[in-house]
Amino acid sequence: MSQSNLKDAIPAHLPEELIQTLAGNGGVRIERIVSRGHRSPEGFWYDQPEQEFVLLVAGAAELELEEPHERRQLGPGDYLTIAAHRRHRVSWTHPDQDTLWLTVFFAGDTAPASGRSGA
Amino acid sequence: MSQSNLKDAIPAHLPEELIQTLAGNGGVRIERIVSRGHRSPEGFWYDQPEQEFVLLVAGAAELELEEPHERRQLGPGDYLTIAAHRRHRVSWTHPDQDTLWLTVFFAGDTAPASGRSGA
Numbered sequence: 001m002s003q004s005n006l007k008d009a010i011p012a013h014l015p016e017e018l019i020q021t022l023a024g025n026g027g028v029r030i031e032r033i034v035s036r037g038h039r040s041p042e043g044f045w046y047d048q049p050e051q052e053f054v055l056l057v058a059g060a061a062e063l064e065l066e067e068p069h070e071r072r073q074l075g076p077g078d079y080l081t082i083a084a085h086r087r088h089r090v091s092w093t094h095p096d097q098d099t100l101w102l103t104v105f106f107a108g109d110t111a112p113a114s115g116r117s118g119a
Numbered sequence: 120m121s122q123s124n125l126k127d128a129i130p131a132h133l134p135e136e137l138i139q140t141l142a143g144n145g146g147v148r149i150e151r152i153v154s155r156g157h158r159s160p161e162g163f164w165y166d167q168p169e170q171e172f173v174l175l176v177a178g179a180a181e182l183e184l185e186e187p188h189e190r191r192q193l194g195p196g197d198y199l200t201i202a203a204h205r206r207h208r209v210s211w212t213h214p215d216q217d218t219l220w221l222t223v224f225f226a227g228d229t230a231p232a233s234g235r236s237g238a
């Protein structure tokens with residue numbers, strides 16, 4: 001078992017978004033994403049078969065979503081779940097700060113598993 | 120789709136840990152946990168059939184794990200994945216701060232799903 005920090009090992013030079021899988025199995029994928037002014041190309045939309053839970057841990061960003069069209073400004077601690085196949089793009093990230101995302105991709109539209117749990 | 124913040128709606132009085140499911144499906148459960156000095160009862164160990172990804176978002180805590188025995192001090196941004204059935208307990212959380220956890224419970228020991236993704 002390794003313990004790491006979301007701010008570990010961020011390159012000084014970041015020509016592209018940094019995307020790393022932290023954990024998961026065949027049906028779920030937990031990623032760290034680091035953005036530094038990166039945004040989706042003009043006219044580009046993500047259209048994914050999975051649901052996506054997004055937590056903005058640090059920095060600032062704007063997401064654009066379709067059907068219905070929305071713009072969402074996100075700051076530290078903000079989270080949302082994007083439904084499968086809801087088109088979305090990253091329209092802005094802070095140019096002078098690292099924006100850290102924690103994302104979880106998972107299948108289907110069924111209800112969450114229940115049960116007592118904890119840290 | 121709702122957008123919320125991990126610091127939203129934390130009760131002033133918190134006699135027990137606050138545990139809320141934020142998203143998931145039948146095979147994955149994403150939770151927010153708020154601790155305020157809470158710890159596992161003496162001699163109590165979690166022993167779960169799922170893997171658990173744990174991110175400490177704010178505050179401070181100590182986890183105790185078995186086989187092998189370890190104590191892990193966690194601060195903001197620290198994360199780890201606890202294997203299924205690895206016994207663990209929360210041995211300490213900061214008494215004067217809210218400790219915010221983001222946890223993801225998911226099955227199995229198979230490798231993460233691959234594939235290009237992003238925020």
